[in-house]
Amino acid sequence: MxxxxxxxxxxxxxxxxxxxxxxxxxxxxxxxxxxxxxxxxxxxxxxxxxxxxxxxxxxxxxxxxxxxxxxxxxxxxxxxxxxxxxxxxxxxxxxxxxxxxxxxxxxxxxxxxxxxxxxxxxxxxxxxxxxxxxxxxxxxxxxxxxxxxxxxxxxxxxxxxxxxxxxxxxxxxxxxxxxxxxxxxxxxxxxxxxxxxxxxxxxxxxxxxxxxxxxxxxxxxxxxxxxxxxxxxxxxxxxxxxxxxxxxxxxxxxxxxxxxxxxxxxxxxxxxxxxxxxNTLVDTERPINFTASVGAVTSSTVELLLNATDNSGSVVYTVAYGTQTFTYAGTSGVQKSVVISGLTPNTNYSFSVAASDLTGNTALNNPIVLNATTTALIACSGTSSLAQQGSFTTGYNYTFQTLGTDVKINFELLDTDKVGVVAYLWKQTPFSEVQMTNVSGNNFTKTITGQTPGSIISYGVKFAYAGGLSVTNYFSYVVGNNNCSLSNADVTEFKQLVYPNPVENILNLHLFDDQNKITLTDILGKTHIEEVVNSDHVIDMSSFKTGIYFLRVENSHGINYSKIIKK
Known part of the structure; x- marks a missing residue:
């Protein structure tokens, strides 16, 4: 060649x-x-x-x-x-x-x-x-x-x-x-x-x-x-x-x-x-035009915006606070965003920032000292054992935390009799499901981004484990606030709207919406009915075998599961 x-x-x-x-x-x-x-x-x-x-x-x-x-x-x-x-x-x-x-x-x-x-x-x-x-x-x-x-x-x-x-x-x-x-x-x-x-x-x-x-x-x-x-x-x-x-x-x-x-x-x-x-050329020129300022601040993070120019094309930034020191590499003339995490809410921090090049030449105005106070913790939390599907022997902890326009959601399963646990975050309306990240033990987290302060979001969690699953109730959270509560749809007495149960022939449904998606499955997971129905609907179960069935109802109030016993 x-x-x-x-x-x-x-x-x-x-x-x-x-x-x-x-x-x-x-x-x-x-x-x-x-x-x-x-x-x-x-x-x-x-x-x-x-x-x-x-x-x-x-x-x-x-x-x-x-x-x-x-x-x-x-x-x-x-x-x-x-x-x-x-x-x-x-x-x-x-x-x-x-x-x-x-x-x-x-x-x-x-x-x-x-x-x-x-x-x-x-x-x-x-x-x-x-x-x-x-x-x-x-x-x-x-x-x-x-x-x-x-x-x-x-x-x-x-x-x-x-x-x-x-x-x-x-x-x-x-x-x-x-x-x-x-x-x-x-x-x-x-x-x-x-x-x-x-x-x-x-x-x-x-x-x-x-x-x-x-x-x-x-x-x-x-x-x-x-x-x-x-x-x-x-x-x-x-x-x-x-x-x-x-x-x-x-x-x-x-x-x-x-x-x-x-x-x-x-x-x-x-x-x-x-x-x-x-890079072998002898470099005696120090970085110039060194600037540093504070960017976005949350309850646990502070963003530092750093910039300097150097003839080598690269700048080394050293950030020190408390007993900790971190070093970052940046491109000459390009603003470097450094996010310091793991901070304590509502606390003042002093950051000492220095700029140098790879040879060790330092900026004349080193160090620049920046002060920032983390915001108060915007979060709500609680403990519950309420379930919209399955059951909990002990219950679970839940936390919703606002971080700027993001909301960090944590759920921890407290039941000690469950093994092989994985967790899925359920959004109530419109319904969606996404796997959460395991933090440690049976503690799981998921951050949802791009939320509007003052808006209300509603989420629950499905814990799947060896031999079954349990789904928490939905909890409503006001973004940017410390308020969360049991979702309205969770406190509604759905059991009054599906009757009689046990059923022999006709199962009556009285639902809240004009259009409701229903799915009826047996204990083995086989789907027998899947259709969109009006608020008043009947299901003829006279030809169904005796056993246990599960009815899933999805509408604007969320998703509800009912266990149906066929006599």
Whole structure:
């Protein structure tokens, strides 16, 4: 494939950097290390180390079944591309014979913070596991390039950054790739991951990138961010990414990648280039035009609006209050909104805000002190055991809290005899159902947005659990107020409007609306009647089998369930 000319590289980098600028926190501009693979033959030994030692005595980790070799048949450069080739062939090394060979390359270059771009084409054969990734330079893995000199730390405390992996996600489509972080807080099947679908991995080249700053790590496919890792607390447990890392390129076989195709012979990951960017120019200019002001305030949050300009293109804001300090990255000349949460209602806070650049140059007017008082808590709460369907042995707590134009709704099931509980928020009119988020135990929450102060909303909750469900009554809440009460529809004596019950032949309905949607189901959930009826209606149940039925009535007053006994 034709290589880019220097002018084309510069132009493409300019376009890519402009695209990334809006998506990453720090833009890295200076190429500090690369391999363009322009010389045919063996890999460049100045740049790469071929890792072949079995670290586990007789095997690699994760159940892989290949030998990594230094053979030119497993890694070589041809026509401007690096080829990492996995092959089916018996091979004996270190006294161990394996049936597959491949290559695992360590870069002899390590760095802290920057962006990595790797343009590559990825194999898709069953049982293959191509990877572009990084490890902490301090890893003590036997046979790794830096281990003999710098290896002081076990995995995963050294930190692992998987820029791209394929073939180990059996539940995902074939063109799915993923970026993952392994740390002491989450490793192996790490929760710190994000994936995306690429187009035609086997036949098309894509640019796999990671943008690593002191504040966050973002993964990109063809210049577009698809996952960002930014833990709220950065310590050795969650953020071992404050030390140098080096690059690895390899294709593993089997193990986590699953069964290898019995007809497999060989495949390769083909790499056009590997490039690392950092910001290397000496910067002596301090941020200017630093401003800070208070934005929106609620009972538990304060928004800070920060802005400054810096020649580097990035600004670092440090916010301190009480005993806590937080750091945020912003774009030069672009207002940064920082929301401080978890505050106490009706309390005055003093925030000290400073601006600097990545080099440490500070704004002349540091710090700016901002004072803000959180609003009083606007909420109502209570405890009830009333049910519109099923029943409660103890009951539930409910809370409605206004946060600006949002309302945060919490319901906590107090029954201790229910297991496997999930909760669904029911809106009374028009009826809708949405799953709530579990906070802890049987406490669930859901925030509804865009509410008008002074308006009345009415919600209840369906608790579903092993063996059944229970639905709370509806509660009406005045947005922006501390008032909530049992919804009017809940206190109506619906049982007087469906009679006789038990019923032998004719069931009479006397409903409130001119149009009411009714549904009659049996105890197994089979629907026998579903229709819209007038306020006065009769159901002929003479032909129904003896048993228990459930009548659902939906109208402007909400939804009511009645248990009907057929004699």
């Amino acid at each position: 034709k290589k880019n000319t220097p002018f084309q590289v510069l132009f493409l980098f300019f376009l890519l950097s402009q695209l990334c600028h809006a998506q990453v926190d720090i833009v890295y501009n200076n190429l500090v290390w690369s391999d363009e693979f322009n010389t045919n033959g063996p890999i460049n030994s100045t740049n790469w180390f071929q890792q072949t030692q079995l670290p586990n005595g007789s095997s690699w980790f994760s159940g892989e079944v290949q030998h990594y070799t230094n053979q030119t048949t497993n890694s070589y450069v041809d026509n401007g591309f690096l080829h990492i080739v996995a092959k089916k062939e018996p091979y004996t090394d270190q006294g161990i014979t394996k049936q597959y060979t491949s290559a695992r390359l360590n870069s002899k270059f390590a760095f802290k913070y920057g962006r990595v771009d790797v343009r590559a084409k990825v194999p898709l054969e069953a049982g293959t596991w191509p990877a572009i990734w990084m490890l902490g330079k301090n890893i003590n893995e036997p046979g790794a390039y830096f281990a003999s000199t710098y290896g002081t730390t076990d995995w995963p405390a050294c930190g692992e950054t998987d820029i791209m992996e394929h073939g180990i996600f059996p539940s995902q489509p074939v063109n799915y790739i993923q970026g993952t972080l392994h740390t002491p807080s989450s490793f192996g099947n790490s929760v710190n991951n994000g994936g995306t679908i690429a187009s035609d991995l086997a036949n098309s080249y894509h640019i796999y990138s990671v943008n690593w700053s002191p504040f966050q790590i973002s993964f990109l496919l063809d210049g577009v961010v698809y996952y960002t890792y930014n833990p709220a607390v950065k310590d050795a447990n969650t953020w071992p990414f404050d030390k140098e890392q080096y690059l690895l390129l390899n294709v593993a076989m089997g193990g986590t990648a699953g069964n290898i195709d019995p007809n497999f012979t060989q495949t390769s990951m083909d790499i056009d280039y590997v490039r690392v960017y950092q």
